[in-house]
Amino acid sequence: MTTTIRLQRETFDAGAEAAAIARGRTDVGAVVAFTGICRGEEDGQPIAALTLEHYPGMAEAEIARHVAEAQRRWPLLGVTVIHRFGRIEPGDNIVLVVTASSHRQAAFAAAEFLMDYLKTRAPFWKQVESAAGTVWVAAKETDDAAAERWTKSAGREAAE
């Protein structure tokens, strides 16, 4: 499997990354690309920007651990994860997950699994910048629940 993990300040081209993962090979039958984008509002209030802080070294390692776990669960042919850090303005890309497999089910499921874990386990922290000042984003229980369901369904998937 080809794995690409990049943490970077600059933006990325989601289309180019999705095309690259299947280029030159004929075993890929499905590519799923998820792009997370900075919204212009948070809790109903307009925002100027997000600033993402991360833990260099651990962020790459943690993402790699989850990519390896995704590879154990689904027959993947390629995974690309790109996560930006620094100041990001509304409309700009934040994160990209691309998964490639022979069939769509594995590609869809693995992309969702990786995003759920990036939200709750990858060492990144978002700070919102608005007219009212700057405030750290609080972790959402819904994100924890989304990551937790993969734990609960681990046995079922292994049996499938």
Place this chain on the structure above:
Amino acid sequence: MRTLRLVYFAWVRERIGKAEEEVVPPASVGTVGDLMRWLAQRGEEYAHAFENPRVIRAAVDRSHARPDATIAGAREIAFFPPMTGG
């Protein structure tokens, strides 16, 4: 005595007022939870950062660790709020 490198992120970093430091905790500090309690009594800024230990997450040598995890042999320990990436 062992020297530990501590790194802090997000509002934990802001409350403590530094991003990293080196400390030499006493031998009685054996777990991540012990280390948090020991740090909390080092000054007002630490007490503020660790006032609610349940919301603090930790990593030992760049892997997630629970409060009961040992710090024996650890070189770098990180403290930070729940993660909000993605």
